[in-house]
Amino acid sequence: MINWRLVSRLATKRINSPIHFISRSCPLHSIHLLGRREVRTVTSTSHGSGSRCLDPTSQLSAFPTVIGGSVEADDKLLRTVFDTPASTHEFLSPSGATAGSPGLLMNSKLQSAKSLIQFAGDTLISARKVTNRILSLNDSSEQSLRGAIRLFDRLSDMLCRVIDLAEFIRTVHPDPEYIAAAEYAHSYMMSYMIELNSSSELYDVLRRVMDTPSVASSLSKEENIVAQLLLYDFEKSGAGLDKTVREEVMSLQHDISSLSRDFMTGIAPEYNSVEIDIKDLYGLDPMAVSELRRATAAKNDSSGFQYLKRSPSFARRRSDGPSKDALEAVQKVTMPTTGPIARMAALSVKSSEVRKQLYIEGRRSNARQVEILEDLLMARMRLANMMGSSSYAEYQLADKMARTPEAVKNFLDNLAIKTRPGAQQEIDLLKNLKKKSDSGNDEFYAWDRDYYMSQYTDLTKPRVKSYDFLNSYFSLGIVMQGLSRLFTRLYGIRFVPRETPPGEIWHEDVRKLDIMSDNGSTFGEQRVGVMYCDLFARHGKPRSPAHYTIRCSREIFSEEFHDGLDPGNRDIPTLVTGGLVYQVPTIGLVCDFVSKNEHGPTLLSFGEVETLFHEMGHAMHSMLGRTAMHNISGTRCATDFVELPSVLMEHFASNPDVLALFARHYETERPLPPQLLEASLAQRAAFRYNDTYTQIEMSLLDHALHSITPSSGSSGGIDSSAIYYAVEHQYSLFPVVQDAKWQGMFGHLVGYGAVYYAYLLDRAIASLVWDRVFHSGKEGGAVSREAGERFKNEVLVWGGGRDPWECFAGVLERDEFSSGGEKAMEFVAMGAGEQVAGTWR
Template identity: 45%
Template sequence: MQLRASTRVLPTRSSMLASIRQAAPRTSAGALLYRSVSQSVASGVRRYVFKGDGRKYARCYATATSSLPAEHIAFSTSADNVHDDALLREIFDSPKAWKAFSRKSFSGFGKRTGLFLYKYLTDPEAFPVFAERTLQRASILSDKIVAARTPAELRSVIKDFDRLSDMMCCVIDLSEFIRTAHPDPQFVEAAEQAYAIMYKFMNQLNTNVGLYQTLLRVFADKAISADLSEEERAVGMIFIRDFEKAGIHLSPKTRGRFVSLASEIDVLGRRFVTGAGANESVMKFDPKELYGLNPDWAREYMSRDKTSITIPARSTVAQLALQTVHSGDVRKKIYEAMNAGTAKQVDTLESMLRSRAELARLTGHEDYATMQLQDKMASRPASVLEFLESLAASNLPLAQKEQGILEKLKQEQLQLQVPSGLKAWDRDYYAVRYHQQQSRSAASLYGLRDYFSVGTVIQGLSRLFTQLYGIRFVPRETQQGETWHEDVRRLDVVCEKAGHVGLIYCDLFARKGKTKNPAHYTVRCSRRIDDDTPVEGEIPEYTGMATMKDPVTGQIYQLPTIALLCAFESDGRPGPTLLHFNDVKTLFHEMGHAMHTMLGRTSFQSVCGTRCATDFVELPSVLMEHFVSAPEVLKLCARHYKTDAPAPPKLIEAQNKMEKLLAASESQIQIVMSLLDQHLHSSIPLQSGFDSTAVLHGLEKQWGLYPPVPGTRWQTQMSHLAHYGGTYYSYIFDRAIASKVWKNVFASNPVDRSAGEKFRDEVLKWGGGRNPWTCIEGVLGAEGEGLGKGDSTAMEKVGSWGIELD
């Protein structure tokens, strides 16, 4: 997105919920080498039929009127939609069908290409070469920017900055993905080398005073500045803010202190994150004390003579003990050990916070949160606090009502005459009991998986997007070397009006050594390229990645490309991989990010799709979670993997009921975490006697569900304090907005084309090129009136909406 690392591995619904369980006081780039496009590319369709796995499958290949290789041309298709729809389900549910479909059996289409169609990346040795070649081209372009003086030269500066960023992202984003996902260590090592080469150069660009001063000249020239589009202005300001966050506008002496502080913060942040997962304390129990805990879970911790069990405080078995051990005294001991934190970890956190606060003051900001929020929807910490406190006030009664249910369970189990009140160590134990009590239909709910094969869900998503946006998924045979594993399926995203608009590489199945964390990776963003101006000395290069020509404007764009990673596991029985309901929500969430990228059609990659404000980026993905439970949508994607019968409504109703259990309590925990993040990144760390634990306990007293437990310091385990730094509220903020958009726009008819087009035209297509508040105001209509100002009143109004899924 910027000249900094642009890779954004977006947090998923499941990872955000996991963060609550792990950190809260409970246990439970626009990546393309420059190429000049001087002619329009027309494509047709050639259709082949072959037999495989007892069925017939069709493959569509692009043919072209230009001299470019056919596999390098933007793909468009007139193939029968029904055929593609059935094929989607087959290739995700049947490995044999996928193998047959993806067989390289036709002359001219079986030759080896590079990863993601980058023609050079056919082997590990190509990565450093790719980086060096990009570095040379980027150096030429950066020199051109620095030398810009005439009005004509200055007018192209923002475009050139975006191209420069595009070059950086090309290598950095791709390398970041490969070193995370590629199973071959040689590719991983090569990607690391390429990443290091470009990251070093990128840091040089971030401190290039000439680049910064050229940008300032663009905005200082009244004639040029007045002529900038909203999108150009947004892109230009992104780069100016990034330069200034790097301290480039400071005096040499002050900049030296800035660099020192930045380095210190980096070291402390990494040390804090490492320490957040480390707790070396152990607890020793008589096995009888752990009554209720499954013996198999604790077997490895049992002494040889079986007279004691020694449990590490930071272990899965400790978390399970909190959920199952009957003794409240034992649970208290476990809770206190798990959340104690060390004095060393507290010191690391508070040192990091003080350094951040000092760095913010050094750059002219009141505090670190203020510095972080200047380009976010919230814009200032006071607005965030107004949102969070408004939300906390409306959500707390709901959460307390839920806690009352758990308290009654405790009273009944202990046969107490009067309620004794819930303690922090009681919550998980009685929450499990409550869920068990409410899920008497657990066996039938397990059967719900039979209606959610991976292929059925992907097919349903394609059907949903066809109805909402007029786009669908078309399976595409991959070239040799195009993907990092044979399990990866390629989907071309095809629009009924614009043709091929993007590529999605789906790596959805678990395998040994693969990360289990779901993630959306942007390998390349959309960007207009037909108006690129070749730079003297630069050799245009063709990478092989696809482009599209807008049928209305005639403009040519590089196609967005993303990779979706999940780790869905088979239950071992024959047939397709079946998904739990939460897995389905995860896939819908990821596809929300994907649609943001696919439908964002901006002229600049720096503001395309998910490259937008942090507190806006989760809106499309969280909104997609609402669709999962809608009957109209379930008709599209919930069908039995054997009989094709639709899922019984009673099963869905029961599942939806289970999803909502204790939802307000989970939300209240996340609100407290967000408030803690804000307070710790205010100016408080610079005050004498700063105590992060006192700040935490004060918030727990005001907004928490349980009184603070003396001796506990769970803020030492909240690694998000290092990663988010004043922006942790973003996810819950987007949940509130998504809930409102769902109710106002989609709830009455979730498959309505006019509703989909409204959301696309007001939100998705803009990416970060339009004020997010304007987008929200536009999509909500009358109820959004006044939100466009983005002031404290707007933040407070969002807080009043609430956040629960309906």
């Protein structure tokens, strides 16, 4: 029986657990089952003994293989469903389960918010059965041990089946009852996962598997990889330690979790506003000044000021407010130090003193926030020391591509060497502009950069009448068409819109796509994945774009059809390929595109086009990865490798061969004039080195804060401000502001502690892959099936089932880098060089 009283206590607060970098997969991917490497082909027979050539249609609800409708008709429909309201589509239905509903997200168990809780309870019962089966192996024969790794992996899949689902629902569902139920289910399953994470009994079973030669040698390559990963993660969490030490480790982990929440909650400047004379706000939008004056005159109405901090739009302000006399009496306004108006002021206010004041106050952390950060850093260092590592960076990097703190530092230094000259040239350009407009003043400060960048942009903006209408060539439907056409050429897959019966989706704006492939089947085109696209902004929905794994791909082994451990997998959609049965991956793609076109389709800025291409890179990783094991499926790979497919996709967005596939005016069908995009890209690239160099500095700060060792820290604790200023003095392009204490505002220190460099590394690798595979001088290389198959076969299909350096070496055909190491990291930094510089979203 499930103790729902215990659950109700757990459900009252949301667990902030680590999540894979950028991709939204299961928070812990189960019992330390984080997942990484290996599997060459989807039809490989080297996954272990036993026949998998089954007829799944008699036991599982396999998808139909052949889908009706022509490719041309589906292509037209794809544009239509994204460019016109849902109410105009007969086959699109809003949410609201009815009798015979397929259930939310095609899960027949999810007919209501209450049923989500029941689904979590039923899954927990099955998970406990699998856990007990694993524990029973400690006293069983060697023959029985041969199936242990599959059971571990299956347990991981069960837990993620609820945790991933609940994470997605609580993020995007508009119904408070569903949100509450998802919080409830997520918290309870996470509680059980944490219990498993500290289980020495499970660790003993795994240790016995790996210490029994006849069993270890019989494991398939994937099973061995998963076993090694499980063993590493168990030991990293202290499972192999004696009880006293293990309890201390668990206490430290609890402290780290608590401090992380406190730090994220406390991210705010010491002072949230400053007083500024209205006459000193010359250059700021008069409407913004008017709103500041109104908010200041109505200080007793706190909602006015809070609104200014939250939203850049003034259209929804209340019509009532202070009297005319009260407004005219205001000579000093209360200016927020962060938020949209503060950013607007940084770009437009002429007064250097005002910009300086806002810059410093907007980056100054309070003493308590800095203290929390230093406690967190100390707790992480102590945990690393207890686990045998000298620093938290060393502890975190052992299973990453970089492997050592020294390799990360060298990589960042090499990248800084390649990037700084370009960044300095950009600053010199702005210095000259300041000299001309500020009586020859030679000093250039950090608070000058954004202002003079904005001035330079205005001065150099092309005077082309149609410049501001670049988005007319990128309606959402047209871009989705383009992505489908691109993936057809690269990978042989395409997007097909599908009807959504009542109850399957959570909002009428959601669109469902089947991902169809022309590969891997003797029966013709197959459905290899399902994607739910929730791309439009709405009240209460998160603004950040994201890719969520709702259900990952994995092989369903023959014994699962008969052992009765998991009745819940009976209606999971499946794919049959090469005689093997796989779960069909299901993902959610979330954006917050806002339609500014009342009588037409949603038109995207080019930055939004890049965002959509980026998230589709994650989606292809999930869809095309075809591993037998859950733990190494799709985006379940090394943190500093997972962004490669998504960052690579950004390169495609501006390629002429790719744009020729789709970019055309939404009304006239006129193709995109090349000069229109070139002008926009040229402006965006004007300060690309500064953007990248800023990321390098932030990565160096993260690295320095997490490279502290007991010998390097003072007896009184960690001085994060001293470390921050040391990094600034060594690397900053501007005079250092000594009293800012910005490290207390650096939220990524929690989620990406010691691995913030990862996005830079993947950006560098993506630049190399783009130049040498897709943009290698061959005509049409960016839309070449040969290049696409090369990237798919060397990177995407493996998920986390292959060492990332082997993927890197394979796709670049540079075998000497297959083992990684400092030379490989140096090659990436120096080889990518200037190409890694770019705009950062």
